[in-house]
Amino acid sequence: xxxxxxxxxxxxxxxxxxxxxxxxxxxxxxxxxxxxxxxxxxxxxxxxxxxxxxxxxxxxxxxxxxxxxxxxxxxxxxxxxxxxxxxxxxxxxxxxxxxxxxxxxxxxxxxxxxxxxxxxxxxxxxxxxxxxxxxxxxxxxxxxxxxxxxxxxxxxxxxxxxxxxxxxxxxxxxxxxxxxxxxxxxxxxxxxxxxxxxxxxxxxxxxxxxxxxxxxxxxxxxxxxxxxxxxxxxxxxxxxxxxxxxxxxxxxxxxxxxxxxxxxxxxxxxxxxxxxxxxxxxxxxxxxxxxxxxxxxxxxxxxxxxxxxxxxxxxxxxxxxxxxxxxxxxxxxxxxxxxxxxxxxxxxxxxxxxxxxxxxxxxxxxxxxxxxxxxxxxxxxxxxxxxxxxxxxxxxxxxxxxxxxxxxxxxxxxxxx
Amino acid sequence: xxxxxxxxxxxxxxxxxxxxxxxxxxxxxxxxxxxxxxxxxxxxxxxxxxxxxxxxxxxxxxxxxxxxxxxxxxxxxxxxxxxxxxxxxxxxxxxxxxxxxxxxxxxxxxxxxxxxxxxxxxxxxxxxxxxxxxxxxxxxxxxxxxxxxxxxxxxxxxxxxxxxxxxxxxxxxxxxxxxxxxxxxxxxxxxxxxxxxxxxxxxxxxxxxxxxxxxxxxxxxxxxxxxxxxxxxxxxxxxxxxxxxxxxxxxxxxxxxxxxxxxxxxxxxxxxxxxxxxxxxxxxxxxxxxxxxxxxxxxxxxxxxxxxxxxxxxxxxxxxxxxxxxxxxxxxxxxxxxxxxxxxxxxxxxxxxxxxxxxxxxxxxxxxxxxxxxx
Numbered sequence: 174x175x176x177x178x179x180x181x182x183x184x185x186x187x188x189x190x191x192x193x194x195x196x197x198x199x200x201x202x203x204x205x206x207x208x209x210x211x212x213x214x215x216x217x218x219x220x221x222x223x224x225x226x227x228x229x230x231x232x233x234x235x236x237x238x239x240x241x242x243x244x245x246x247x248x249x250x251x252x253x254x255x256x257x258x259x260x261x262x263x264x265x266x267x268x269x270x271x272x273x274x275x276x277x278x279x280x281x282x283x284x285x286x287x288x289x290x291x292x293x294x295x296x297x298x299x300x301x302x303x304x305x306x307x308x309x310x311x312x313x314x315x316x317x318x319x320x321x322x323x324x325x326x327x328x329x330x331x332x333x334x335x336x337x338x339x340x341x342x343x344x345x346x347x348x349x350x351x352x353x354x355x356x357x358x359x360x361x362x363x364x365x366x367x368x369x370x371x372x373x374x375x376x377x378x379x380x381x382x383x384x385x386x387x388x389x390x391x392x393x394x395x396x397x398x399x400x401x402x403x404x405x406x407x408x409x410x411x412x413x414x415x416x417x418x419x420x421x422x423x424x425x426x427x428x429x430x431x432x433x434x435x436x437x438x439x440x441x442x443x444x445x446x447x448x449x450x451x452x453x454x455x456x457x458x459x460x461x462x463x464x465x466x467x468x469x470x471x472x473x474x475x476x477x478x479x480x481x482x483x484x485x486x487x488x489x490x491x492x493x494x495x496x497x498x499x500x501x502x503x504x505x506x507x508x509x510x511x512x513x514x515x516x517x518x519x520x521x522x523x524x525x526x527x528x529x530x531x532x533x534x535x536x537x538x539x540x541x542x543x544x545x546x547x548x549x550x551x552x553x554x555x556x557x558x559x560x561x562x563x564x565x566x567x568x569x570x571x572x573x574x575x576x577x578x579x580x581x582x583x584x585x586x587x588x589x590x
Numbered sequence: 591x592x593x594x595x596x597x598x599x600x601x602x603x604x605x606x607x608x609x610x611x612x613x614x615x616x617x618x619x620x621x622x623x624x625x626x627x628x629x630x631x632x633x634x635x636x637x638x639x640x641x642x643x644x645x646x647x648x649x650x651x652x653x654x655x656x657x658x659x660x661x662x663x664x665x666x667x668x669x670x671x672x673x674x675x676x677x678x679x680x681x682x683x684x685x686x687x688x689x690x691x692x693x694x695x696x697x698x699x700x701x702x703x704x705x706x707x708x709x710x711x712x713x714x715x716x717x718x719x720x721x722x723x724x725x726x727x728x729x730x731x732x733x734x735x736x737x738x739x740x741x742x743x744x745x746x747x748x749x750x751x752x753x754x755x756x757x758x759x760x761x762x763x764x765x766x767x768x769x770x771x772x773x774x775x776x777x778x779x780x781x782x783x784x785x786x787x788x789x790x791x792x793x794x795x796x797x798x799x800x801x802x803x804x805x806x807x808x809x810x811x812x813x814x815x816x817x818x819x820x821x822x823x824x825x826x827x828x829x830x831x832x833x834x835x836x837x838x839x840x841x842x843x844x845x846x847x848x849x850x851x852x853x854x855x856x857x858x859x860x861x862x863x864x865x866x867x868x869x870x871x872x873x874x875x876x877x878x879x880x881x882x883x884x885x886x887x888x889x890x891x892x893x894x895x896x897x898x899x900x901x902x903x904x905x906x907x908x909x910x911x912x913x914x915x916x917x918x919x920x921x922x923x924x925x926x927x928x929x930x931x932x933x934x935x936x937x938x939x940x941x942x943x944x945x946x947x948x949x950x951x952x953x954x955x956x957x958x959x960x961x962x963x964x965x
Contacts, residue, residue: 469954476953480880508873508877561866563869567872570857573862
């Protein structure tokens with residue numbers, strides 16, 4: 174039992190907890206300017222080192238893992254305590270880049286499916302700021318068809334030998350462990366022959382490469398596995414039951430994207446590029462504050478932004494009270510992307526030439542951000558897959574035809590090389 | 591908007607719903623249209639007996655609501671009315687009452703007659719050829735020894751021809767004021783205006799030297815902007831709630847059509863192109879419901895954010911609802927553009943509401959202005 178936390182969990186009210194957090198934050202954590210939050214570019218090394226330091230400070234103060242169970246180092250408190258802490262910590266520097274995927278997806282999934290030993294090691298590891306976790310799911314050979322992975326784990330003696338490649342792993346260069354989905358049985362249909370492994374990123378046999386995106390970001394990585402050796406203790410859940418573990422990851426990911434995870438701690442922006450667009454400032458800077466046409470366009474974007482927030486709340490409570498099925502999380506997923514598109518289309522229209530040819534107004538960055546507009550409709554599952562989910566699992570229409578359904582994976586047609 | 595935990599509201603909802611199903615069905619709507627009628631006075635009296643007119647009126651003025659949250663109860667009535675695009679003066683009567691109950695002095699008798707359903711009243715706020723701008727009236731109220739003389743013209747007055755009394759916005763001493771004017775007063779002339787709705791009727795009303803008493807004024811000059819804001823919020827919130835009821839109903843039968851209608855040996859809802867259109871409709875519907883719910887809550891609690899919440903909802907619902915109805919027509923195929931099919935009854939109402947009491951574009955400007963004022 175890890176007993177480093179100071180909170181007398183069950184007797185303290187939310188208000189008392191918030192008051193204690195307020196005092197502790199003021200005495201221990203660095204304050205930030207909300208209009209100018211510290212840059213935490215996930216593609217750089219320094220923000221990750223800083224996030225680990227900040228997390229260690231939270232751990233030492235007894236405010237780490239508010240909703241994680243006490244036996245793994247958390248405080249074991251309900252979500253109301255986390256929300257109160259989020260409110261109190263708004264003006265302080267927080268390790269927000271650890272929220273997703275480390276806390277909200279990876280640690281949450283290990284909590285659901287991991288062995289006792291894995292939970293003890295990794296959940297308290299992330300809460301102490303000692304470990305950063307990452308997902309190794311997508312592969313270069315296929316995007317939306319996640320269960321069609323072809324990275325292989327072969328049994329050799331008492332070891333597993335891994336060969337293959339993974340891609341689109343967020344900041345794997347800064348991580349300690351990754352949840353990696355591999356095929357362990359090729360003679361059964363695709364969902365039935367998968368196993369999840371917890372892989373130390375620094376292992377020999379892993380080659381890591383940065384992916385450079387259109388906007389210049391290098392936060393995502395690609396990993397190549399050449400005879401990487403793992404023991405049985407690396408298996409998460411059961412052998413050939415990896416799809417169950419991956420499904421929990423997808424579930425936690427959908428909740429995290431919508432802002433509905435109790436495991437996230439701190440709600441600030443990850444730097445200036447992560448802040449919502451200030452249309453009033455933008456119109457003033459471009460000399461269009463009196464232009465009715467432009468004000469109307471900006472107003473429309475603000476309307477859609479407000480409705481997105483109202484929709485998140487509505488769907489969260491709808492799923493909770495059963496008036497909407499859990500798959501309705503995809504409604505938030507699509508709306509997030511479409512609102513993002515509308516905002517950047519609006520910004521491109523407002524900024525005109527200053528977003529495409531540099532002047533002295535720093536507007537070119539809006540043009541650059543427009544170039545990676547589609548990332549919002551691709552990351553965490555595409556908009557098209559989300560619409561399939563809504564059509565099939567919310568409205569109940571017949572599922573799309575799948576040529577690989579019920580077919581042993583080694584007989585399924587794959588990419589022409 | 592249905593609060594499942596409140597048994598009184600559930601009972602009120604089920605009584606209202608069965609009344610609407612029996613007495614305001616779609617076939618009844620078509621009969622009224624064929625007869626050139628808007629609604630029957632007796633029908634409205636019975637709706638008033640069910641409590642529709644009392645929800646915004648405090649107990650001491652003879653009103654009351656089942657749940658204690660009259661605004662939410664009223665939004666529920668509007669949502670249920672949307673299911674059959676019901677006729678009747680729910681919106682104009684509620685809007686007038688919303689203003690009168692804030693400043694009831696001298697108006698107790700009017701409130702009582704509106705409450706009972708014996709009398710219909712409407713808000714005369716728009717003016718010919720002018721956009722939604724409720725504080726900018728060109729109709730004038732000039733002081734006379736006994737009261738005021740009203741001159742000018744209003745239009746788009748809902749149920750104007752059926753109304754015994756109008757709440758008229760007019761300029762008086764350089765500021766907007768409101769006056770209760772009986773439609774049988776000398777100098778009042780009412781001309782009917784056709785609308786694209788099957789039964790909702792509107793009127794242009796001319797005021798030529800209409801004399802009213804001092805007591806016809808509703809509220810002081812200082813109170814008037816807040817009264818007009820409150821009335822606007824009620825009118826706009828009611829539109830959004832009714833549209834949510836319309837969309838809920840139309841989506842339900844359009845989704846069912848996706849299961850039942852077969853092409854090339856498959857239900858049409860199994861085709862991905864249509865499945866994705868259905869998914870979009872579901873997303874926009876839940877968003878319309880979410881934003882309307884937020885607007886109703888803000889108006890009910892008289893939140894300082896009510897203005898913003900209502901404009902956000904009015905813009906979003908106004909932008910999406912007509913396009914969603916057109917998508918539903920597309921999903922139905924050719925039958926969707928026939929007079930016999932009910933889709934156009936719903937399309938007419940949502941198209942009407944898109945533009946009345948501020949277009950989405952008007953409300954986008956408002957949202958920008960409110961954001962700027964807060965920054």
